Amino acid sequence: MSDTLKAIKGMNDILPGSVPRKDKLPDSALWQWFETTVRSVLGRYGYQYLLTPIVEPTALFVRGLGEVTDIVEKEMYSWHDAMNGDHLTLRPEATAGIVRAMVEHNALYNGPLRLWTMGPMFRHERPQKGRYRQFHQLDVEALGFAGPDVDAELILMVRRLWKELGLVEGQHVRLEINSLGQPAERAAHRAALVAHFQDHVAELDEDARRRLHSNPLRILDTKNPAMQAVVESAPRLIDFLGPESMAHFDALRAMLDAAGLAYRVNTRLVRGMDYYNLTVFEWVTDQLGSQGTVCGGGRYDGLFAQLGGRPTPAVGFGLGIERLLLLIQELGLPVPDASPDAYAVVADASGLPQALATMEALRGAGVAVQMHAGGGSMKSQFKKADASGARFALVFGGDELARGMVGVKPLRDATLTQADQPLGDVAAWAATLRRPAPDA
Numbered sequence: 001m002s003d004t005l006k007a008i009k010g011m012n013d014i015l016p017g018s019v020p021r022k023d024k025l026p027d028s029a030l031w032q033w034f035e036t037t038v039r040s041v042l043g044r045y046g047y048q049y050l051l052t053p054i055v056e057p058t059a060l061f062v063r064g065l066g067e068v069t070d071i072v073e074k075e076m077y078s079w080h081d082a083m084n085g086d087h088l089t090l091r092p093e094a095t096a097g098i099v100r101a102m103v104e105h106n107a108l109y110n111g112p113l114r115l116w117t118m119g120p121m122f123r124h125e126r127p128q129k130g131r132y133r134q135f136h137q138l139d140v141e142a143l144g145f146a147g148p149d150v151d152a153e154l155i156l157m158v159r160r161l162w163k164e165l166g167l168v169e170g171q172h173v174r175l176e177i178n179s180l181g182q183p184a185e186r187a188a189h190r191a192a193l194v195a196h197f198q199d200h201v202a203e204l205d206e207d208a209r210r211r212l213h214s215n216p217l218r219i220l221d222t223k224n225p226a227m228q229a230v231v232e233s234a235p236r237l238i239d240f241l242g243p244e245s246m247a248h249f250d251a252l253r254a255m256l257d258a259a260g261l262a263y264r265v266n267t268r269l270v271r272g273m274d275y276y277n278l279t280v281f282e283w284v285t286d287q288l289g290s291q292g293t294v295c296g297g298g299r300y301d302g303l304f305a306q307l308g309g310r311p312t313p314a315v316g317f318g319l320g321i322e323r324l325l326l327l328i329q330e331l332g333l334p335v336p337d338a339s340p341d342a343y344a345v346v347a348d349a350s351g352l353p354q355a356l357a358t359m360e361a362l363r364g365a366g367v368a369v370q371m372h373a374g375g376g377s378m379k380s381q382f383k384k385a386d387a388s389g390a391r392f393a394l395v396f397g398g399d400e401l402a403r404g405m406v407g408v409k410p411l412r413d414a415t416l417t418q419a420d421q422p423l424g425d426v427a428a429w430a431a432t433l434r435r436p437a438p439d440a
Ligand code: ATP
Pocket: 093, 123, 125, 130, 131, 132, 133, 134, 135, 136, 137, 271, 272, 290, 291, 292, 293, 294, 295, 296, 297, 318, 319, 320, 321, 322, 323
């Protein structure tokens, strides 16, 4: 065993729930339910799906995220391609790649687009609960809209996603918003901020001193408890916003208020990436320790131009799927039952041709049938039927088959009785096996 190969630290397998695992990571049924729910909710808002490559030129992220960001400074998996020396990077986030694709295909020529994608991201961080080196994001972008209506729509769409996943907004997840204003306002704030931090330079840690001139705004993002006082007393960006920025923020707030969505204005909320302006938001939870941000996003009107495209307003968010599913799991929220409708036990191999044909007819009628493969005693087959979570066992016994019938045995509902059903007329009884629709 000593020389068996293992997954890379911080990169996880996502497995069916029937596979026991020590790390208690959410199983694949939870992932599929999340994906189905996302597809349904986003479709109702007119968002379209796209996929972009996992590997991109390193320059995309250096230009797109900014050199003095955690991601570009120390979290990227980058290498020189052995064949031609190209400098490549595993994507640490999805927005830069999507914007690259839009510019490359002149995709906004016919008007704005609402887009979403989902997939793995890579960051070389210290692995811990809710923080991995390969993790997955749902990423949503509204491109070509100046907002703030579309900012509000995005945030309300996330609220709807919470609702359909069973998360209670205000209790399990809370919304925080802020405005980062425009570049000129940020420059004025930045000058005041540098002056403030210079006055308190003794209280700054090494990271902060290094960022004092390169990226002082990011100092506000510090997780160092020793620096909380100097950060608390720093000048607030919101006090430097001009009337247009304030109007955008006020309009967003009015729409959220009218929709009955509670939020906290967190004037210290900044985002890790440099490209954000105006609206920023995070959905946070108290249940996951310091990995409390489940979803974060905002407006990035400057990114298209920064990546060589035509100036284009844009807003979007990334949602950490592992964190979200861990939260759902820890709260013990009900998740849909993924077990089959029926489990087929076959007494003797001679019955398999008829049994398989019947199962095919049932699946054609929309019934989820799991076949017991590999034979064995009826007792052991019934044990497996029970363990499968199926609501019915289909009993293909010698007697039943001889009469052209299959036994339908209820496994979960004591009010139902066992009955034989005709093999030749599956359509007449298939519906009695199907799981009732959730709100029927
Ligand atoms: P954090 O402050 O927790 O490092 P971030 O600001 O770096 O988060 P974003 O770049 O905004 O995160 O990514 C959006 C979301 O992706 C986060 O809110 C989080 O839910 C998730 N996420 C980010 N990094 C990781 C990671 N290493 N492992 C798991 N999920 C992550």
